[in-house]
Amino acid sequence: MKTSKLFSYIKNRSFTIVVLCLVLSLLAACGASDSAGNEGEAEVEDNHIHFLYNFSTNSLDPHVDSSYVPLRAGITETLVRLDEENLTIEPWLAESWEGEDGINWTIHLREDITFHNGKEMDAEAVKASLDRAITESIAMKNALKITEIKADGHTLEITTSEPFPEFISELVNPNVSIIDVTEENILNKPIGTGPFELEAFVPGSRLELKRYDDYWDGASTLYKVTFSFNEDANARSLALRSGQVDIVYRPEVESLETLKQIDGIHVESTATFRVHQMTMNMQRESLQDVHVRRAVDALINRQEIVDTILLGHGEAAVGPFLPSLPFAPTYEERPTGAEVAVEYLKEAGYTLQDGTMQKDGEPLTLTLLTYPARADLPLIAQVFQSDAKQIGIDVDIKQIDIPEEYMASNRDWDLATYSNLTAPRGDAGYYLNATYHPTGALNFSGAEEEELTAIIDELNQTVDYGKRAVLAEKAADYVNENVINSFVLHPSTIVAYNEDKVDNWVTTRSEYYMITNQLGVK
Numbered sequence: 001m002k003t004s005k006l007f008s009y010i011k012n013r014s015f016t017i018v019v020l021c022l023v024l025s026l027l028a029a030c031g032a033s034d035s036a037g038n039e040g041e042a043e044v045e046d047n048h049i050h051f052l053y054n055f056s057t058n059s060l061d062p063h064v065d066s067s068y069v070p071l072r073a074g075i076t077e078t079l080v081r082l083d084e085e086n087l088t089i090e091p092w093l094a095e096s097w098e099g100e101d102g103i104n105w106t107i108h109l110r111e112d113i114t115f116h117n118g119k120e121m122d123a124e125a126v127k128a129s130l131d132r133a134i135t136e137s138i139a140m141k142n143a144l145k146i147t148e149i150k151a152d153g154h155t156l157e158i159t160t161s162e163p164f165p166e167f168i169s170e171l172v173n174p175n176v177s178i179i180d181v182t183e184e185n186i187l188n189k190p191i192g193t194g195p196f197e198l199e200a201f202v203p204g205s206r207l208e209l210k211r212y213d214d215y216w217d218g219a220s221t222l223y224k225v226t227f228s229f230n231e232d233a234n235a236r237s238l239a240l241r242s243g244q245v246d247i248v249y250r251p252e253v254e255s256l257e258t259l260k261q262i263d264g265i266h267v268e269s270t271a272t273f274r275v276h277q278m279t280m281n282m283q284r285e286s287l288q289d290v291h292v293r294r295a296v297d298a299l300i301n302r303q304e305i306v307d308t309i310l311l312g313h314g315e316a317a318v319g320p321f322l323p324s325l326p327f328a329p330t331y332e333e334r335p336t337g338a339e340v341a342v343e344y345l346k347e348a349g350y351t352l353q354d355g356t357m358q359k360d361g362e363p364l365t366l367t368l369l370t371y372p373a374r375a376d377l378p379l380i381a382q383v384f385q386s387d388a389k390q391i392g393i394d395v396d397i398k399q400i401d402i403p404e405e406y407m408a409s410n411r412d413w414d415l416a417t418y419s420n421l422t423a424p425r426g427d428a429g430y431y432l433n434a435t436y437h438p439t440g441a442l443n444f445s446g447a448e449e450e451e452l453t454a455i456i457d458e459l460n461q462t463v464d465y466g467k468r469a470v471l472a473e474k475a476a477d478y479v480n481e482n483v484i485n486s487f488v489l490h491p492s493t494i495v496a497y498n499e500d501k502v503d504n505w506v507t508t509r510s511e512y513y514m515i516t517n518q519l520g521v522k
Contacts, residue, residue, distance in 0.1 A: 047521055048224040049502065050245040051514070052236050055373045056229035058203040061187050062177035063133040063140070066404045073207055073227045074515035075116075076177035076192035079107065079126070080168055084509050087326075087426030089169050093121065093178055093193060102163035102463065109154040113216040115180040116197035123151035129178045130158075139441030143170050143433065165463040169425040174512060195220045195517035205229060209515070220517040227515065233375035240265065240496055247497040247505060249514075252375065253311050259496050266499035269313050269492040270507040273423040275320050276380065278486040279407070279416040283446040286364060287414055291348035293483035295341040296366075296415065297334075299387050306489050309379045313494055317487035319476050320422045320431055327428045327472040331480060338391050345391075357392035365394045369416035371403050377417040380488060384417075407444040416444065419491070424510040428472035432456050436479065445485055452478045 055067045062070040070076040079094040093113060099105035113121040127149045134141040145164050150157040160167055170176075180191040188201050193216065196209040206228035211220045228245070230236050233252035237259065240248045251259060251267075259265050278296065280287050287293055302316035321328035342352065350359045357364040366388070370381040378399070385395040395415075400406040403418055420442065422431040434442040436449070437456050452475060459471040479485065495507050503520040506513075 047222050048226070049222060049247065049519065049521065050226040050228065051247045052239055052245040052249065053227065053229050054231060054233070054236065054250045054375075056204045056231060059187055060190050060198070060201060060207075061136070062179060062190055062192070063136045063175055065175075066402070068174040068512065069207070069227070070179075070190050070192065071174040071177055071194075071512060072514040073209060074194040074196040074225070074517070075190060075198055075207075075209070076174075076179055077194050078174065078177055079109075079171045081513070082172050082424065082426055082510050084426075087423075089172065089426070093126075094171075097168055099167065102165045102167070102461070103160050105156075105158040105160070105167060107156040107158065109156070110216065111154050113193050114214055115193055116191050116212055117180060117183070118214075119180055119182075121178065121193055123154055123156050125180060126156060126178055127151040128181045130176065132181045133176045137175055137441075139434075140173070140175050142439040143173065143441065144176070163461045166425075166427060166429045166460065169427055169429070172425050172512075173430075196222075196225055196515060215517060218517055221520040225515055225519075231373045237496070240498070243498075246502055247495065250375070250494055251496045253309070253313060253494070256311070256313075256494065256496075264498055264500040265496055267494065267496045268507060269494050270509065271315070271322065271324075271490065272493045272507075272509045272511055273322065273325075273421050274419060274493070274511070275317055275422050275490055276374075276377065276417065276419050276488045277317075277320070278384070278488060279418045279444050280483070280485055281411065281414050281416075281445060282484065283411055284414045286366075289348045290482060291344045292350075292364075293486070295344035295348070297483050297486040298336045298341040298344060299338065299384060299391075300486060300488055301336070301383070301387065302488055305380055305383060309376050309383070310489065310491060314489045314491040317489050319480055320420075320435075320485075320487055321428065321476065322423075322490050325423055325428075327469045327476075329473040329476050329480070338387065342391055352392050355392050356394075363394065364392070365396065366414040367396050367398055367412065369398050369400050369403065369406065369413045369418075371400050371417075374419050376491065377419065381417045384415075404442070404444075411446075417488075418444070421511065424512065427468070428476070429459055429468070432459065432472065432475050436475070436484065447484050449478070449482070449484065452482075452484075 057065055057067040057069050059065050060070050062076045077093050080089045081092040083090045095108045095110045097107045109123060115121055130149055134144055134146055145160045146158060147161045148159040183191045189198050195212055195215045197212045198207060199210050200208040206226055209225040211223055213219050236248045237251040237255035239245045256267055260267050280293055306314045306316050318331045350357050350364060368381050370378045372378060381397050385397055388395045407416060433456060434440045436447050436452055438448045455471055455475045459468060462468050462471060493507055497505055501521050503522045504518045
């Protein structure tokens with residue numbers, strides 16, 4: 001072979017070898033990249049928790065959303081929070097506060113906090129957030145009683161319209177969460193200060209959250225959280241059994257024994273500050289008679305409901321507050337049952353004729369609202385309907401979706417099975433103001449009782465803890481004596497989760513704090 005041909009042959013062979021090497025190198029690099037990518041995805045999945053909640057929401061605006069999802073999902077935070085063991089208020093985004101006269105308040109903010117968009121949380125930003133909260137929500141305007149806010153650096157000066165010793169405790173409310181209000185899409189993507197920032201939101205379905213690395217109180221060990229909704233209790237239980245989710249809030253009560261038998265699933269039942277009540281529309285003619293309201297109350301077989309519907313995961317209620325709370329009154333036992341109810345109705349002028357309870361020829365019929373997000377409430381409604389039928393009262397059950405919206409906008413109902421937090425601030429003031437004051441956000445009964453309002457107004461201006469407890473008892477006694485709403489039971493909050501994976505889950509009594517920076521995987 002000639003030298004030139006030999007050189008050409010070697011050159012071509014060398015080129016081929018070089019190209020082959022490059023191809024192999026690229027393939028190896030791609031394989032390494034894919035492997036690294038797969039490992040990264042696996043690591044993210046391993047550090048991911050899927051939480052399934054029983055209420056859905058179509059809005060994430062924390063200042064008006066009644067489901068409180070932005071706070072519960074760890075997106076937003078409030079200036080102060082509840083210490084649930086001691087029933088006291090503790091600092092959160094605020095570091096400290098003063099307000100000796102109950103009107104002029106100074107709040108000192110932490111100085112190391114940023115929103116999820118990187119902006120500093122200073123006094124001006126907090127003022128703007130509070131201003132928006134009381135503008136967007138008449139309930140928050142009435143509750144906070146703010147007339148002026150001044151901002152300077154990391155200090156707020158707030159003035160209330162009257163002496164209001166419990167002003168700071170009202171800042172626990174999730175509807176005064178602090179957000180960056182300069183962002184445009186607050187409805188679908190609020191920018192808060194919490195341990196998780198929102199990546200995606202599918203209204204009525206789920207939130208996708210990722211860890212906020214610059215979280216002021218220490219970044220979570222979790223990378224991702226899925227916070228999804230399903231209002232079907234049975235479906236929630238099945239989702240945990242199949243491994244689709246890691247934590248289920250309020251699984252179906254009937255499924256609890258089955259869940260307990262499954263290795264790796266932990267079920268816990270926690271007493272909380274909640275009461276299931278029969279809300280009475282005081283604007284309806286029949287219910288304006290206290291004897292009719294007492295008859296409704298007498299028809300409720302509380303212990304049977306606890307035993308058969310909640311399977312013991314609750315406590316029969318005689319008032320709005322758990323008996324263990326220091327401001328809960330002690331009530332005398334009141335007679336109950338169908339015979340007692342009939343006697344009350346007789347005092348109201350009703351008689352049982354041909355199987356129908358009637359007055360002046362008009363049958364007593366009641367429209368009862370309920371909603372499926374709390375699976376036990378429709379069952380309570382059905383039990384009441386059946387018991388009322390036994391004494392000739394026709395009860396029409398009407399299913400609604402969002403009870404707060406419906407009851408506030410419509411007065412075409414008589415009764416409603418409703419579930420209410422009664423002491424989420426560790427004090428009776430929140431529930432009494434929200435539920436029985438004429439300006440209360442949850443005063444769905446339409447109560448305007450001068451004596452009761454005067455007691456609540458005095459409570460709002462009283463600082464001494466002992467005197468507040470006395471006034472709270474006085475208000476609760478008035479509600480009890482006049483049967484402005486009827487109290488059925490205090491349900492336990494039931495949570496089931498994969499204990500082989502989930503670390504540091506805490507079921508809080510206030511039901512506010514769920515997805516935290518302490519939640520993790522094992």
